[in-house]
Every structure is written in C-alpha cells, then in structure tokens.
Amino acid sequence: MLWDTAYYKIIFLGKKIIVMPKTDTILSAQSLRYFLQLIDTMNYTQAAQILGITQPALTQQVKKLEHAIGAPLFGQMGKKLYLTEAGKEMESAAVELLSTINGVVSDIQEYTQADKGHISIGILDSLHAGIFYEFLRIFNKKYPEVTFSIDYYDRKELWRRLDTNLIDMAIMYLPDTTKKEETNLRHQYSHADICADRLVVLTHKSTVEAGETYPVSRFLNRKWVTYPDDFYLTPLMHEYLGKKNKLNTPVKIASTKEMIKMAEDTDYDTFVTQSYYDAHRDEISLTPVYLSEEHDFHISYVYRKGKLEIPRMENMLKEW
Structure with missing residues (x-):
C-alpha cells in the first residue's frame, strides 16, 4: 500500500512500521474554524464567503481533515450536505479544542495586558468598604474589560485564600492581630493603604x-x-x-x-x-x-508580592 506522506508520517520501530496521520499539522485552529463554519451554513459557497477565502481553499481544508481522521466528515444527499457520524464526533472535538485554545490565548492576553482580565478580591467581613466601591465604579468605567468578583470572609479565611491563591488580594485592617502561627508565608505579602480608620x-x-x-x-x-x-x-x-x-x-x-x-x-x-x-x-x-x-489602623490592600507582575493588578493599584 502507498501512503501519501503529506498527510501521514511513518515511524520505524525495529522491524515494525507505524503509520500515523499528521494531525499536528492538519488539526490546526484555522482548519477547525473552517470546519465549524461549514457546519453552520452547510454550504461551501456561503461558508467560504463568510471566511473570506475561496471555495476550493475551503474544500481543500475539509479534505485534509478527512484524510487526517480517515473518514468522511460530510455526506451529500442531492445538493444538501449532512454530517456523517464521524463528522458529529469531530464537531464535538473541534468545539472543545477551540475552546481550550481560545481560553489559553485569553489567559495569556489577560496576563500581559493592563486593561483586560479578572481580579478576585476578598474583603474582611466586619469592614465597611464604601470608599473601595466608589473607586471600583470609576475604575470600571475606565477599564470595562477588567472584571471583578468580590466576597466577604473572616480574617483567618482571608489569609487562607491569599495563601492558596484563591483570591488575588484582600481588603482588610492593618496592623493585623491574627496569630502568626494561624497563617502561612506572611512575609511573602505586600500591602498598600487605602485610608486610615479608628x-x-x-x-x-x-x-x-x-x-x-x-x-x-x-x-x-x-x-x-x-x-x-x-x-x-x-x-x-x-x-x-x-x-x-x-x-x-x-x-x-x-x-x-x-x-x-x-x-x-x-x-x-x-x-x-x-x-x-x-x-x-x-x-x-x-x-x-x-x-x-x-x-489608628488602616484599611489596606494585601496581596502576594508576585501579583504586581500581573499588569491589571499593578494598574489597579496605580489608579488607586
């Protein structure tokens, strides 16, 4: 049997020859998007127009996928396309793969950009944080793509969540009177005062x-x-x-x-x-x-020192 090495790679293991599809080059994010777009329209011409490519280019991408999978993804009844069983399986996999890829890209962008991403904040349950919410409303107007989740905890739980990275920062009173042995790695934290209190x-x-x-x-x-x-x-x-x-x-x-x-x-x-x-x-x-x-004591932001390496965190404290 002859194998098209454009779509397959041949591995020699002793006397054995293993033929594997080149899924690393075929299952690209681009080809998966093309495949899903064709499913949306079930029409090569419309899908190609939406994607901004020629119909032959789209057809070639689908054929490459089918070669890699080893089974037809689409069937045709008259002029209408339909998904084969292999196509239905591939659709589920394509959605999951693209979701993972997009998630990783989003995480990287959020980590490297000051105006995007999510910040989780824990607030001491007995603390009145009205001044922080005033700041948050102003900050949100300026940076609408930075999202926040905020919850209230007692002091011990606040430190536990900071230690285990379940929250990005805490808003609490300093100096803190929690016994040092009840928390971990306290020396690894920094703080920024919000305002004095009494x-x-x-x-x-x-x-x-x-x-x-x-x-x-x-x-x-x-x-x-x-x-x-x-x-x-x-x-x-x-x-x-x-x-x-x-x-x-x-x-x-x-x-x-x-x-x-x-x-x-x-x-x-x-x-x-x-x-x-x-x-x-x-x-x-x-x-x-x-x-x-x-x-006097202070209402303060408390955060792990490494958090300021994240641009959105640094930017928030700078805006404050």
Whole structure:
C-alpha cells in the first residue's frame, strides 16, 4: 500500500512500521474554524464567503481533515450536505479544542495586558468598604474589560485564600492581630493603604460630648454589645482596656447594623469603625466618642508580592 506522506508520517520501530496521520499539522485552529463554519451554513459557497477565502481553499481544508481522521466528515444527499457520524464526533472535538485554545490565548492576553482580565478580591467581613466601591465604579468605567468578583470572609479565611491563591488580594485592617502561627508565608505579602480608620465608641452616657476624647476608665462599668471575639475590633478594644479590665458583654453580634440596633434598644454601649460611622451617622442615635488610649489602623490592600507582575493588578493599584 502507498501512503501519501503529506498527510501521514511513518515511524520505524525495529522491524515494525507505524503509520500515523499528521494531525499536528492538519488539526490546526484555522482548519477547525473552517470546519465549524461549514457546519453552520452547510454550504461551501456561503461558508467560504463568510471566511473570506475561496471555495476550493475551503474544500481543500475539509479534505485534509478527512484524510487526517480517515473518514468522511460530510455526506451529500442531492445538493444538501449532512454530517456523517464521524463528522458529529469531530464537531464535538473541534468545539472543545477551540475552546481550550481560545481560553489559553485569553489567559495569556489577560496576563500581559493592563486593561483586560479578572481580579478576585476578598474583603474582611466586619469592614465597611464604601470608599473601595466608589473607586471600583470609576475604575470600571475606565477599564470595562477588567472584571471583578468580590466576597466577604473572616480574617483567618482571608489569609487562607491569599495563601492558596484563591483570591488575588484582600481588603482588610492593618496592623493585623491574627496569630502568626494561624497563617502561612506572611512575609511573602505586600500591602498598600487605602485610608486610615479608628475606633468610635457609641454610648448612652449623658456626661460625655460627641466627638470628644475620654480615657477608657470612663467606660469600665458599662455593659456592651460587641462583635464576636474573632472580629478585628473586639481584641483591639480588649487591648485598649488592658489585661486587668474586661468587657461586660451580654450580647455579641456579627452584623454591625444589628449590633448598633441592639445597643440603641438597650442601655448597652458598642463600638464601630470611623468609616462605618461616617457612612451611617444619620441613622445612629448613640453619642460617638473616642478613647485616649486608641491608635489608628488602616484599611489596606494585601496581596502576594508576585501579583504586581500581573499588569491589571499593578494598574489597579496605580489608579488607586
């Protein structure tokens, strides 16, 4: 038997001769697109016009595919084309192969272009990120092809997702008080501050003035409704009180809105961040004051150092 070496390659293994189709040269992305276009129209003339090639060129590409496969892909009944069983199998394979090729090309383009691609962001669940969303609306108008997915997590889960590359960056409070042994590779991270924040005590006390600063000793006998112990502000408040003093906390609530409502409906005090208070001050009836022992902390972007090698990530931080 004679073999057309334009379509087949011959491999000699000892005394054996193996003849294999040259699918590496025949099954190109171009030929697969031609094949699928012909399926769409089931007409060589129309398909060739859409593809911008001549009808003989399209016919040649289809014949090359059929030589590579070893079976006819199209049959003809009168003037109408139809897909053979081999053609139906090839259609499924062509769609999958082109999807993979397009996906790889898209990934490469996204990795090398500043105005395309996807960024996944995790936000600390107790953090009010209103300023970030304002920036995101402006950024999205300027770079509409950069897409985002955003979700909320506690601190431990945020670090886990950063460590395992499930998110590109986190928006959280720094300095972070999570125990170092609970996270991995912390030294491999960088951060960029978004804005400074501080703790605001919301109190029922009638002997204080709004916006003024008082020593923590003025609030030692108060009852509190607070966040759960693993939220950022709770251990921070314990730090301000000192080791000898403890919060008298009948109720702990994870929702800031519900925590404030509980405080307003009882005689309990509570505390929130300045950023949250500024965004909701018209809805809050309690008196806001500050503690003289407190220190500022920051809302910050946190990301693995290698992330800035991705142009869209670098561009986002630059735009910020």
